[in-house]
Amino acid sequence: MSASTPTTTFDERVLAALPEAPAFVAAIRGRAFEAFRTLPLPSQQTEEWRYTDVSGFVFDQVPAGAESSSAPEVLDGVAADLGERAGLRLQYGRATIERRLDPALEARGVLLLDLDRAAAEHPELVEPHLHDLVPVERSVFTALHGAFRVGGTFLYVPPDVQVELPIETVTGLGEDRAAVFPHTLLVADRGSEVTLIDRYVSPPLAGALSDAVVELVVGEGAHVRYVSLQEWGSGVTHLAVQRAVVGRDAQLRTLGVALGASLARAEVEVELAGDGSSTELLGVYFGDGQQHIDHRSIQLHRGSRSASDLLYKGALKDAASAIYTGTVIVDHDAHRCDAYQTNRNILLSDRARAMSVPNLEILTNDPTRCGHAASVGPVSEDVLFYLQSRGISREEAERLVVFGFFNEVLDRIDLADIRTSLERAIADELRGGS
Amino acid sequence: MSEPAVLEVRGLRASVEGKEILRGIDLVVRQGEVHAVMGPNGSGKSTLASVIMGRPGYEVTEGAVLFEGEDITGLPPDERARRGLFLALQYPVEVPGVSVVNFLRTAYRSVKGEEVSALAFRKHMKEKMEALGIDDQIVQRYVNQGFSGGEKKKVEVLQLAVLEPKIAVLDETDSGLDIDSLRAVATGIDRLIGPHLGVLLITHYQRILTYIRPTFVHVMMAGRIVKDGGAELAHELEAKGYEGIRRELGLEETVGAPAE
Numbered sequence A: 001m002s003a004s005t006p007t008t009t010f011d012e013r014v015l016a017a018l019p020e021a022p023a024f025v026a027a028i029r030g031r032a033f034e035a036f037r038t039l040p041l042p043s044q045q046t047e048e049w050r051y052t053d054v055s056g057f058v059f060d061q062v063p064a065g066a067e068s069s070s071a072p073e074v075l076d077g078v079a080a081d082l083g084e085r086a087g088l089r090l091q092y093g094r095a096t097i098e099r100r101l102d103p104a105l106e107a108r109g110v111l112l113l114d115l116d117r118a119a120a121e122h123p124e125l126v127e128p129h130l131h132d133l134v135p136v137e138r139s140v141f142t143a144l145h146g147a148f149r150v151g152g153t154f155l156y157v158p159p160d161v162q163v164e165l166p167i168e169t170v171t172g173l174g175e176d177r178a179a180v181f182p183h184t185l186l187v188a189d190r191g192s193e194v195t196l197i198d199r200y201v202s203p204p205l206a207g208a209l210s211d212a213v214v215e216l217v218v219g220e221g222a223h224v225r226y227v228s229l230q231e232w233g234s235g236v237t238h239l240a241v242q243r244a245v246v247g248r249d250a251q252l253r254t255l256g257v258a259l260g261a262s263l264a265r266a267e268v269e270v271e272l273a274g275d276g277s278s279t280e281l282l283g284v285y286f287g288d289g290q291q292h293i294d295h296r297s298i299q300l301h302r303g304s305r306s307a308s309d310l311l312y313k314g315a316l317k318d319a320a321s322a323i324y325t326g327t328v329i330v331d332h333d334a335h336r337c338d339a340y341q342t343n344r345n346i347l348l349s350d351r352a353r354a355m356s357v358p359n360l361e362i363l364t365n366d367p368t369r370c371g372h373a374a375s376v377g378p379v380s381e382d383v384l385f386y387l388q389s390r391g392i393s394r395e396e397a398e399r400l401v402v403f404g405f406f407n408e409v410l411d412r413i414d415l416a417d418i419r420t421s422l423e424r425a426i427a428d429e430l431r432g433g434s
Numbered sequence B: 001m002s003e004p005a006v007l008e009v010r011g012l013r014a015s016v017e018g019k020e021i022l023r024g025i026d027l028v029v030r031q032g033e034v035h036a037v038m039g040p041n042g043s044g045k046s047t048l049a050s051v052i053m054g055r056p057g058y059e060v061t062e063g064a065v066l067f068e069g070e071d072i073t074g075l076p077p078d079e080r081a082r083r084g085l086f087l088a089l090q091y092p093v094e095v096p097g098v099s100v101v102n103f104l105r106t107a108y109r110s111v112k113g114e115e116v117s118a119l120a121f122r123k124h125m126k127e128k129m130e131a132l133g134i135d136d137q138i139v140q141r142y143v144n145q146g147f148s149g150g151e152k153k154k155v156e157v158l159q160l161a162v163l164e165p166k167i168a169v170l171d172e173t174d175s176g177l178d179i180d181s182l183r184a185v186a187t188g189i190d191r192l193i194g195p196h197l198g199v200l201l202i203t204h205y206q207r208i209l210t211y212i213r214p215t216f217v218h219v220m221m222a223g224r225i226v227k228d229g230g231a232e233l234a235h236e237l238e239a240k241g242y243e244g245i246r247r248e249l250g251l252e253e254t255v256g257a258p259a260e
């Protein structure tokens, strides 16, 4: 289908009604709106969208309410449940419900702000980065995002400032057929350290869209941890693009968790730009019902002695399906790199499907240690028999095996409360029938 | 103790993928007895163990397995274990991401009932570990992952000790062990043997029988028990070899060949 814009609610009128923005943001909006009107819906003929069909997607959602600032109940439980945090930002629809940051960090120049406010108050920090790593023209969805985004999170950590406790952003949504455009822009200046958690929550919602962009700028020698917890209710279509650039001797560790939404796609890309930069990319997903989960990763090595290690593990039950496509690129001038990529899938029903597609593009002639592994399969009958022969029921045995399966990832998460809440979520997924 | 529990294998024939492996086995193991089943590789010993425990993939074509007088041939393995059967595998399986202690606790609760407290379990496990000389760090590790042959078999014996079954089938728990590990594993098993435990000890070699004295010895060949006796039969086997017994009984060498 080449018709670019079928009937859509995202027209000039809605665009004109957006809150006023600084000139550079307005310029992005204009460019993005143009792109939105001209770009086609992704086709399954393209490599990028081969396994996920959005050809019939209709842009008929309503931008999530600007006015609803009454504390929505979907966020109540979340805020009460949080571990110790250095900062917190709650966004509902497009309104900031709450924002707090440890005053000591504020005094040292750390900024945790609504992205629009940051654009107005600190354009010198925002303008160089906003939609730099994820250009609006990338797809019709990033274009829509660029044109209609309101709010989002801006986190800036000045040089050599170490933020000990995690900072968390929660984005909530509560209306059927609503569209949200979560945006996270994190700039960690040289030598800084920070952990940011992005959490997306909603009840089941008919026909809602979450069109998300995450841009992570990791400066020289900085250490950044980024966790994304996608817990949207069923009925949500979640399309996220996350891209990071990692400077010299800097380190980025990410964890992507996909538990919710009906269709969940996350593109996770890391450019190891500086020499000696490194990244660890962890992923956990659990699909049930008719859920479709699509992960695409790129580990792009440009710096020498750069290292990347990716481990994504998923379980699928009912008629859920998952696709993982991972690409490792080692550039011509990147010498002595290490790049590893592992994707494993466990199928808990005959109707569940998963596929794993690894790609390696090694352009350098220099010694590079590269490895990839992928697997898709049901729980081993030998293991089930072993556990059952000890008196453990088949259901319990399966639960134990699935927990064990995820432990390989969970063991590498040193945020205790995130690990605990993940364990609980996995237990819920295993229990919940659908 | 009430009536001793009895495991009875009655006229058992079983096939795997349409191929008959067990061709009529009769065995009675009572709580408190030690039965050694000895036989060459491929004679069907592991198949017998699997069928007793209800491993999927084995078709019982004739006969039955009875436990405490009830036919358990159709029961799932976990139900058999809860009734008091146990199988130590010849090749213990790795369970990635599941620690030995977690595995054991889950199994113990399944076998003994849900009301067992974590504390009571800990104490029970500690006792057994001390008795077997098993150190703490191994139970924190993931089940059989990266274990040496000796460690795998020791942990099988720990499971046996903790779960306290009435009848245990031990499939070549002595194989693949060096002398020291063999002694440790065998004396560990020997200490568990008593009026509350009956053992079906499957072995290829008689060396484990220097540590564990069997009440009865059965020789298995080509899916049948071809000779029964007391402890002295093991020595006879040692002297003559399986080949000698085979010649003496006038048996053909084929395994899993059609019965007729």
Ligand SMILES: Nc1ncnc2c1ncn2[C@@H]1O[C@H](COP(=O)(O)OP(=O)(O)O)[C@@H](O)[C@H]1O
Pocket (backbone or CB within 6 Å): B016, B017, B021, B039, B040, B041, B042, B043, B044, B045, B046, B047, B048, B057, B255, B256
């Ligand atoms: N799962 C199986 N599939 C096919 N053949 C099998 C299977 N298990 C055992 N067998 C065959 O059954 C015969 C007996 O094997 P097994 O019971 O392992 O003997 P033992 O334990 O005495 O060495 C062998 O010929 C073996 O190849």
Ligand SMILES: [Mg+2]
Pocket (backbone or CB within 6 Å): B045, B046, B047, B090, B171, B172
């Ligand atoms: Mg065997």
